Amino acid sequence: MTMIETTGRLRGLLRGLSLACAGLALAATLQGAVAEEVTTIRVLNWEPGGTKYWTELVAAFEKANPDVKVELETVPFDRYPEVQGPYITTKSGPDVMENNAGLELFDRRVAYEPLPADVLDEAKAQLITYSGGCLGFDTTKTCYGLPFGYQGNVMYYNKAVLKEAGLDPANPPKTWDEMDAACAKVKAIGKTCLALGLSGIFPAYWDFPEIARNYLTEEDMRAMLSGGLPWTDPKMVNVLKGLASITEKGWANASAPSITMLPDGADIFQSGNAAFAGTIISDAVNWSAFGAALGDENVGAMRWPTLVADAPLAQSFSGIESSVFGVTSWSSKKEAAFKFVKFMASTENATLLSTVAGGISLNKNVDPASLPKSEALSQILEIIKKPTLHSGVLLSGQEADALARGWQEVALGRLTVDDWTARMQAALEASPSKR
Template sequence: MRQRTLWPLILATGLAVAGCGSAAPTKPSAGSAARKIVVWDWKSGEPGAASYVEKAKTDFAGKHPGVTVEFVAQPFDQYYTLLGAALQSGKGPDVMLFNGGGQLRDRVGTLIPLDPYVAEDKERLAGWDAFSKDGKIYAAPVTLQGHPIYYNKSLYQKAGLDPASPPKTWNDFVADCAAIKKAGAKCFALGNKEGIGIQFFMSGLGPGILTPKEYDDWIAGKRDWSSPHVKEIFSLWKKVNDDGLNNEGANSTAMFNDAFTVFDTGKAANIIGLMSDIGHWKDFGEFLGPENVGVMTSPVVTAGATPVLPYDGGIGYGVSKTAKDPQLAADLVRSLTSTAALTAFYEGAGAITADTTIDVSQSAPAVAAIVPQIKGGKPALHVALSSKTLDLMGRLSQQLLSGSASVDDVVTQLAASDKAS
């Protein structure tokens, strides 16, 4: 059941929140005093996002006194189905939250380009590419989403390994896994019940498999699904499971949040996690202790690979073509991506936000390991794919783990889907 949170934004002041990253107070749109903006997302109802939403609505109220904003928090597992139905019926929201990549790009026909409205924010925020198509921006980034490999330093130490020196090559990684097994834990925590474990695996380990040129070609849309290195991603996916490196029953384990629990409880030493506000450094640190949460880049699997941090814009807000006042809706998007709001999101939920001006120097060791890699990072491999291809890849990945599909069959089907997208 969806959760509704209705905030009448009626504040006397006309001043924006200091340090919000927005321009001077915006002149209210004509008729805005009697207006309401409806926002759909899956974040506003979560406790960790409460201070973020509060800062954003305060910023917006300072620019548009009297305008009411209604946040409708939808369940994430039904979000895009519900959104599609609402948009098709002409009763969709004014402002909508999207995951970066295919989920956004497949729906740009329902959105207005934001370029005229967010020009002043482009230098401050990172992750725009995940919310762009054909040179136009359709949503403003809130978080950066990436797939670092987290490891449990205490388990590494228990296994007689040096937690300060994680493995650099795949052979070393597998050798470490053998030591970890002797210490009583699995190597990887994996959840693929939703079919998204393969997305984490592709983007987390792909930088150690593809050469830099292959990687760049993939992101640019020049994908050769029949190449040996692309096949290696899926071969390794199957081999890791066949060799018992994953927790038992990966296909029946939900990534959100059962796989994360496997890692949190010390039953597995490594997990390909997230950078945003779940399955990330802060969640893991609350269970393991911040000092025990390590971060590594992908071990090198094939010669010539140069591992980097895979990341994109994580989630971002866009404006519907049906919005009655696009300027007003775009101003709300700017408030939702203001420095004040994103600082609150980082402090409250631990999200690595899109705002590059936020000081994270006093944060946990894992953040200190992640943030410096952002500048040299590259877009995540799976984000370049359409939502239809990702759905197919999820189903095929389950078949690979169960042994009912071959790698050649999988890449052939994915190539056909990718070409048709």
């Protein structure tokens, strides 16, 4: 081979190597550009529905939106306000946040970006209702978040405990007097009648509405929302007396004043040591979770026993949209964040909620056949057919706190109902959202 031929081949090899390097550099540049186009959003939540549901939810969202990555900041429900509060004060942190529908959200609305038109259009097309994310529960007013499911209160019962106590599991108590008689029999076998935790927000959301339905009309509840119904009104005093009677009669566990309902109170029930528990239809302490712990065959769901049998709303269901998700006012990634909010209300997520978390969706397009088979769920689906307003979400933060703290002290014999009433009225008058 001549020197000229050798030189030519060498030049060819070098040219090929140069082109290959250029190709690799171009590929790296393109890969870097693609990576830069992925937006990461932070979502503050308390993981309603459980870890498995949220793992699948995020995976489904990221598959449908490959340009967005989700980082979850999950906080226990009872610690949520103390974590969220500093973010709101400093106007920094997550791009999406969860809050309960109603006044809890409205009180924090400065932290949320109003829903844009395209997100509202999605809500109208997909959801049965989303009013719990809108001021005054009115969808013609400003809305700050979308719900992902239906929520509300029922009382669960353990059929095995009722049977052990000599009660008929097919005929649980329907009135306050029947409940009192049932509790006496349950206590006689050494078990708690009604699992209860009075610390935190739970009394306001899970217990108060079920007593309030015996004394308030929907007009009264709307007056509560606006601050027009004082706690000194005889109707409101009767609600407090009804709550107080639960602990005064000895229905609940002695630890109730010092524990939260989630997880402590619920744990008493799902451990098989209580006959009844007043919780919710969706999320972590519902028919699905209790069925997994106790066996579906042992779990039933009913309305709370009535104090006033002929009260107009006594046989109704305290229903409300579940927690809502909105985009923070300080987020620099609002477009990506609103994609996540829309996905929470989507049919795909509704199916996940039903099949994985045992939740009840508000999406119009979810297939009823996708719901799991459960007697307790069947009972719930009948109960929710007659809904009324959920009075718990009409309480301001000040009122909810005074309700829980007051009931704790009443249960310990340190406070009278009259003094509790005065505290509730003071809390109402101190509520910015009701002035």
